Amino acid sequence: MLEGIRIVEIEGIGPGPFAAMMLADLGAEVITVQRPGGAPLPGMPLRNLLDRGKRTIALDLKDPADRRVLDALIARADGLIEGMRPGVMERLGLGPSDCHALNPRLVYGRMTGWGQTGPRATEAGHDLNYIALSGALWYASPPGQPPITPPTLVGDIGGGALYLVAGMLAGLIGAGRSGRGTVVDAAIVDGSAHMMALVMTMQAGGLFRTERGQSILDGPHWSRSYACADGGFFSVQALEAKFYAEFLRILGLDDDPDFARQNDPATWPRATERLTALFASRPRDHWAALFAGSDGCAAPVLSPAEAMADPHLAARSTWMEMDGMMQPAPAPRFDGQIPRPGAAPGRDAHRAEILAELGLS
Numbered sequence: 001m002l003e004g005i006r007i008v009e010i011e012g013i014g015p016g017p018f019a020a021m022m023l024a025d026l027g028a029e030v031i032t033v034q035r036p037g038g039a040p041l042p043g044m045p046l047r048n049l050l051d052r053g054k055r056t057i058a059l060d061l062k063d064p065a066d067r068r069v070l071d072a073l074i075a076r077a078d079g080l081i082e083g084m085r086p087g088v089m090e091r092l093g094l095g096p097s098d099c100h101a102l103n104p105r106l107v108y109g110r111m112t113g114w115g116q117t118g119p120r121a122t123e124a125g126h127d128l129n130y131i132a133l134s135g136a137l138w139y140a141s142p143p144g145q146p147p148i149t150p151p152t153l154v155g156d157i158g159g160g161a162l163y164l165v166a167g168m169l170a171g172l173i174g175a176g177r178s179g180r181g182t183v184v185d186a187a188i189v190d191g192s193a194h195m196m197a198l199v200m201t202m203q204a205g206g207l208f209r210t211e212r213g214q215s216i217l218d219g220p221h222w223s224r225s226y227a228c229a230d231g232g233f234f235s236v237q238a239l240e241a242k243f244y245a246e247f248l249r250i251l252g253l254d255d256d257p258d259f260a261r262q263n264d265p266a267t268w269p270r271a272t273e274r275l276t277a278l279f280a281s282r283p284r285d286h287w288a289a290l291f292a293g294s295d296g297c298a299a300p301v302l303s304p305a306e307a308m309a310d311p312h313l314a315a316r317s318t319w320m321e322m323d324g325m326m327q328p329a330p331a332p333r334f335d336g337q338i339p340r341p342g343a344a345p346g347r348d349a350h351r352a353e354i355l356a357e358l359g360l361s
Contacts, residue, residue: 012083015160025330053342115187143213159192232284
C-alpha cells in the first residue's frame with residue numbers, strides 16, 4: 001500500500017524502530033541510518049527483527065562526509081523518523097527546520113516518551129513511567145495489588161509506535177495534497193492517554209469508577225484470568241448478558257444463585273471465589289476444550305510459542321518463522337492476502353547500493 005514512499009529512520013530503540021518496521025511491512029522503502037559499531041542497546045542482536053524489510057547504512061552524524069550522505073537521503077525522502085531526546089537533533093543540525101530546508105515536503109516524525117514540550121520533556125523515562133503518569137496503568141491489576149502490564153505493549157507500542165505510524169500516514173496524505181511537510185510530535189504519554197477514550201466514555205455512563213475493582217471490566221468474576229490445576233491460566237470476559245448466560249451454561253452454573261446477578265458488585269467476590277476454585281480443579285487445556293467453538297467468551301492464556309501452534313492463529317499465519325526467528329506477520333491485511341515481511345538485514349548491509357543510488361562514492 002505504501003509502495004513509492006521513502007522513509008529515512010535515524011536508528012533508535014523501541015517504538016521508533018517498530019513504527020518504521022510497520023511502515024516497511026506496509027510497503028514503504030525504509031532506510032535505517034545506523035550508528036557505526038555495534039547494536040544501539042547491549043544484548044540486542046546484530047540482525048534486529050525490527051529492521052525487517054529495511055535497508056541499512058551506518059553513518060557518523062558528526063562526520064562531514066557522512067552528513068552529506070544523510071542530507072542526500074533526506075532530500076529524496078518523504079518522511080523521517082527519529083527518537084532522540086528533545087533538542088538532540090537540533091544540536092546535530094538535523095532538526096525539523098534544517099531538514100525542511102533540504103526538503104519542504106518532508107514529514108518529520110518525532111518519537112518520545114514525554115513529548116517535545118512540557119516540564120518533563122527532557123527527563124529520562126520508560127514505558128511503565130509514561131503510562132503510569134498518563135492514567136493508562138490505573139486499572140492494570142486486581143485491587144490492592146501493584147499495577148503490572150505486558151512489557152512495552154501499552155506504552156512503547158500502543159501509545160507510541162502506532163500513534164507515530166498514524167501521524168506519519170496523516171502527514172504523508174497532507175503533504176501529498178499541499179506540498180508542505182509537517183512535524184509529528186508522537187509522545188507515549190499522549191498516545192496512552194488517548195487510548196483511554198473508551199474507558200472514559202464508559203466512566204461517563206457509570207460503568208467505570210475510579211475505585212479499582214468496582215467497574216464493569218475491572219472487578220467482575222466474568223472479566224479476569226484464572227489459574228488452572230497445571231499452572232496454566234484461562235481468560236474469561238463474558239460481557240454481554242447472552243454470552244454470560246452461555247458461559248454459565250457451559251460450566252453448569254446457569255441455575256446457581258451465586259451467579260444470577262451478573263452486574264451486581266456485591267455478588268462479585270463470592271462468584272470470583274467459586275470460579276477460582278473451579279478453574280483450579282482442572283488443567284488449562286480441559287477448559288480450552290470445554291469452551292471450544294462456543295460463545296462463552298473464554299480462551300486459554302498462551303505463550304507466543306503456543307500461540308504459533310494454535311489452530312486459529314496457524315490458519316491465519318499470524319505467527320511465522322523466518323531467518324531463524326519466530327516473528328509476527330505484518331498487520332493489517334489487505335484484500336485477504338497473507339503478507340510476508342522482508343528479511344532482517346545485518347548492520348550497514350546496503351552501504352554500497354545506497355551510495356550508488358545517491359551518486360556518491
